[in-house]
Amino acid sequence: xxxxxxxxxxxxxxxxxxxxxxxxxxxxxxxxxxxxxxxxxxxxxxxxxxxxxxxxxxxxxxxxxxxxxxxxxxxxxxxxxxxxxxxxxxxxxxxxxxxxxxxxxxxxxxxxxxxxxxxxxxxx
Numbered sequence: 495x496x497x498x499x500x501x502x503x504x505x506x507x508x509x510x511x512x513x514x515x516x517x518x519x520x521x522x523x524x525x526x527x528x529x530x531x532x533x534x535x536x537x538x539x540x541x542x543x544x545x546x547x548x549x550x551x552x553x554x555x556x557x558x559x560x561x562x563x564x565x566x567x568x569x570x571x572x573x574x575x576x577x578x579x580x581x582x583x584x585x586x587x588x589x590x591x592x593x594x595x596x597x598x599x600x601x602x603x604x605x606x607x608x609x610x611x612x613x614x615x616x617x618x
Contacts, residue, residue: 532598
């Protein structure tokens with residue numbers, strides 16, 4: 495599922511794209527351990543739970559739309575989204591998952607999101 499690396503003029507975006515491809519090469523979600531894919535923008539946070547063996551999204555939690563959890567893309571919202579993800583994983587009898595940071599660095603909001611999922615009892 496590796497995509498070709500396009501010419502990206504912005505150096506930080508090029509690094510992010512390279513990291514994203516390297517992560518997706520190694521991180522694969524299964525039925526027992528689905529992939530928790532986190533996407534962060536300047537204004538919102540979006541998390542999908544994906545089963546790559548069936549090519550299917552199980553569910554998603556985000557900070558926008560009808561079923562929004564939290565508001566914005568800050569650390570407090572990341573804690574709320576992480577606890578909501580862990581609650582839904584528990585409802586689906588999933589105890590472990592793999593974390594896909596989607597090319598972002600593991601600091602700040604992304605780290606807070608992963609920590610809040612771990613605190614709720616899901617093994618990442």
